[in-house]
Amino acid sequence: MRILYFENHVLTLSYDRERKTGYAVWNGFLSSSEFQEATTKCVELMEKEELVNWLADNRKMKAIRQADQQWFLENIVPxxxxxxxxxxxxxxxxxxxxxxxxxxxxxxxGTHDHLTMRDFQDEAAATAWLEAPASTAAQESFNA
Incomplete structure (x- = not known):
């Protein structure tokens, strides 16, 4: 069952404790302060709930400023x-x-040995990949 963690006009952030999965649904263009607050909330949720899977729905998200990209690299990526x-x-x-x-x-x-990332066009396919056994997901990622 999904539990709402945070919501504003640019982000709906929820998680499923049983599946250890987080869900971030982005909407529109974010100011720098909105971007920083929202991405920080995402990482806080990951850390607090020790999530292993993440679904980022970026379909309605707009461009990210260069300065915000740099901030993300320095503050969120680590x-x-x-x-x-x-x-x-x-x-x-x-x-x-x-x-x-x-x-x-x-x-x-850069490289991230323990984290496998994959892009999708279809939410059902993304969810199926996240829920697949680890060996299946790794093979599908390798073949993608």
Whole structure:
């Protein structure tokens, strides 16, 4: 059962304690303060609930400013890479500038041995991948 953790006009953040999965549904363009607050809330939830799976629904999210990308790399990525997360599924934004920004952040973040990330267009496929046994998900990620 999903439990609402945080909600405002740009982010709905929830989790399923039993599945150890977090869900972030993004909406629109975020100011720097909104972006920082929202991404910090995401990592706080990951850490507090020791989540292993994450579904980022970026489909309605708009571009991320360069300064916010840099802030994310410096402040959020280290916490993300040291978290309990093992799989992150992203529903890719319809906004090409957001997709480019997210790709840039992930490329600059470097390697992350314990965290497997994969992009999806379909929520059902993303959820199925997150819920698949670890060996199946790793193989699917390798073949993607």
């Amino acid at each position: 916490r993300l890479l040291h978290s309990s997360l093992q799989r992150m599924a992203t529903l890719v934004s319809h906004d090409i500038f957001n997709k480019m920004a997210v790709d840039n952040i992930m490329q600059r973040a």
